[in-house]
Amino acid sequence: MLDVRQVTKIFGRKAAVDHVTFRVDGPAFVGIIGRSGAGKSTLLRMMNGLTPATGGEIIVEGRDILALRGSEARAWQSDCAMIFQQFNLVPRMDVVSNVLHGILNRRSTIQTVFNLWSRADIVQALAILDRLGIAEQAPKRAEALSGGQQQRVAIARALMQDPRIILADEPIASLDPMNAQIVMDTLKRINVEDGRMVIANLHTLDTARRYCDRVIGMRDGRVVFDGLPSQLTTGVARDIYGADAGFNEAATSTAIPTDHEADDQYAATMLA
Amino acid sequence: MSAPALAHVQTEYLALTRRRRIYGGLLLIVFVAIFVSGFRIADGRNAGGFWQGLHQIGDFPADLVREAIEKAANLPGHMIRAIPALIETLNIALVATLLGCILGLFLSLAATRGLAYWPRMVPVARRLSDIFRAIPEIVIALVLIFVLGGGPVPAVIAIAIHTAGAMGKLFSEVNENVDLKPVEGLASVGANWSQRMWLGVIPQVAPNYMSYSLLRLEINIRASAILGFVGAGGIGYELRNAMTFGQGKFDQAAAIFLLLFATIVLVDQLSASLRHRLTHGAPA
Numbered sequence: 154m155l156d157v158r159q160v161t162k163i164f165g166r167k168a169a170v171d172h173v174t175f176r177v178d179g180p181a182f183v184g185i186i187g188r189s190g191a192g193k194s195t196l197l198r199m200m201n202g203l204t205p206a207t208g209g210e211i212i213v214e215g216r217d218i219l220a221l222r223g224s225e226a227r228a229w230q231s232d233c234a235m236i237f238q239q240f241n242l243v244p245r246m247d248v249v250s251n252v253l254h255g256i257l258n259r260r261s262t263i264q265t266v267f268n269l270w271s272r273a274d275i276v277q278a279l280a281i282l283d284r285l286g287i288a289e290q291a292p293k294r295a296e297a298l299s300g301g302q303q304q305r306v307a308i309a310r311a312l313m314q315d316p317r318i319i320l321a322d323e324p325i326a327s328l329d330p331m332n333a334q335i336v337m338d339t340l341k342r343i344n345v346e347d348g349r350m351v352i353a354n355l356h357t358l359d360t361a362r363r364y365c366d367r368v369i370g371m372r373d374g375r376v377v378f379d380g381l382p383s384q385l386t387t388g389v390a391r392d393i394y395g396a397d398a399g400f401n402e403a404a405t406s407t408a409i410p411t412d413h414e415a416d417d418q419y420a421a422t423m424l425a
Numbered sequence: 426m427s428a429p430a431l432a433h434v435q436t437e438y439l440a441l442t443r444r445r446r447i448y449g450g451l452l453l454i455v456f457v458a459i460f461v462s463g464f465r466i467a468d469g470r471n472a473g474g475f476w477q478g479l480h481q482i483g484d485f486p487a488d489l490v491r492e493a494i495e496k497a498a499n500l501p502g503h504m505i506r507a508i509p510a511l512i513e514t515l516n517i518a519l520v521a522t523l524l525g526c527i528l529g530l531f532l533s534l535a536a537t538r539g540l541a542y543w544p545r546m547v548p549v550a551r552r553l554s555d556i557f558r559a560i561p562e563i564v565i566a567l568v569l570i571f572v573l574g575g576g577p578v579p580a581v582i583a584i585a586i587h588t589a590g591a592m593g594k595l596f597s598e599v600n601e602n603v604d605l606k607p608v609e610g611l612a613s614v615g616a617n618w619s620q621r622m623w624l625g626v627i628p629q630v631a632p633n634y635m636s637y638s639l640l641r642l643e644i645n646i647r648a649s650a651i652l653g654f655v656g657a658g659g660i661g662y663e664l665r666n667a668m669t670f671g672q673g674k675f676d677q678a679a680a681i682f683l684l685l686f687a688t689i690v691l692v693d694q695l696s697a698s699l700r701h702r703l704t705h706g707a708p709a
Contacts, residue, residue: 283434
């Protein structure tokens with residue numbers, strides 16, 4: 154379904170993405186991990202067509218989407234949704250309008266510039282918002298919403314596109330743990346219920362282990378790990394992040410600990 | 426969300442869309458109506474009439490270009506002769522822009538809520554820059570020429586006052602979009618107002634200030650040329666003498682136009698590269 158072959162991106166003289174090759178069949182939830190600058194974002198941006206590739210090809214249903222230009226490239230983009238770290242909504246427009254932007258490619262320019270959406274489109278946008286649990290925010294400006302709500306609006310925009318593939322570039326990196334979980338649960342639901350492929354850049358290992366069917370580790374533009382989340386041991390993680398033995402995952406983990414040692418200690422001091 | 430609740434949100438939003446469309450449509454109709462009626466009134470009051478005069482609109486430029494081409498050999502000489510006047514005009518514009526922008530900077534800081542040293546004086550600073558902007562520079566120049574006599578100084582003062590008003594407004598709009606976090610950071614280490622402004626605000630707004638100032642410099646070159654028409658000296662004075670009909674000096678006028686055009690292009694190119702350096706840093 155998605156066949157990435159030898160995809161390369163060179164900025165100046167440095168290869169940001171270096172001959173990356175992998176293949177995803179069917180609606181999997183794929184996580185890409187690696188430290189900042191490993192080329193994760195560039196890879197996703199090339200898949201969507203936001204950044205042109207230097208070399209290689211990405212085959213989807215028999216055609217190389219890296220070779221598409223102009224309206225064909227935009228038609229591909231409308232079929233391959235992208236979710237950003239900073240949500241990338243239009244802050245001064247209301248939530249429903251932002252969701253309706255998902256089908257800009259399929260409506261005429263005049264109609265969209267004057268905001269003349271059909272009733273059916275508006276009803277569909279509201280139904281998607283309702284599915285994500287934020288229908289009551291519909292008439293508000295996007296900028297008035299919290300980060301977690303804005304990211305769900307961005308996911309709604311992606312769903313409006315009715316895409317086969319959803320690319321998520323650090324979708325939870327600017328969210329607090331509670332909202333991060335809501336957003337990741339939403340993405341997982343879309344993946345399972347709708348059967349859409351989700352490829353997400355993630356920066357925490359516990360998130361990758363919990364949500365992904367498959368994890369790809371990148372380092373300096375190359376794929377250095379490709380396997381099941383259960384194979385993602387601390388040793389492998391050290392390799393991916395290029396860290397030494399001092400690397401301790403728990404130090405920066407945003408997961409809320411399940412142990413109650415601290416609680417018990419607190420209770421003991423209070424009871425003493 | 427329950428089905429009735431969703432239906433409610435849906436009706437509300439659809440009603441909102443309908444309202445917006447009705448208002449938008451009405452606004453468009455009103456706009457077109459005002460535009461058409463305004464044009465008819467203006468055309469009615471016109472001494473000649475718009476439609477009768479329309480075909481003559483190119484006559485003067487055509488005359489000018491024809492005569493300039495006929496006497497093309499004279500153009501370089503005319504240009505060289507006009508250069509001292511051009512330098513005077515440029516100097517007037519430069520000094521006026523510099524003075525006006527410095528005054529405008531203080532006006533803008535005093536007129537921005539959240540940055541002003543005396544928050545109560547914000548409306549005063551705003552009205553002051555309104556007044557500076559409202560008086561046409563040609564009026565100030567005429568009054569000053571009457572009092573101080575002709576020459577570049579009245580022109581500088583006139584343009585600087587107008588510039589200060591305009592920049593006070595534009596700069597304060599830039600200031601309003603400034604990120605207050607660095608200012609708060611400086612306040613947290615005990616910086617005083619001047620330090621907070623100079624070290625926290627100016628670095629953020631400098632590229633914007635610069636591009637507005639350079640745009641203003643272009644406007645002021647033209648303004649200082651116009652003030653030459655009323656006796657402030659410079660290239661405007663030469664242009665007025667050359668442009669008068671029936672003297673056969675259109676080649677001279679064309680030379681001055683070309684010179685002004687070249688100057689504006691030069692300033693534009695210069696300012697573009699300057700702004701680029703300011704926002705992206707010097708080329709390595």
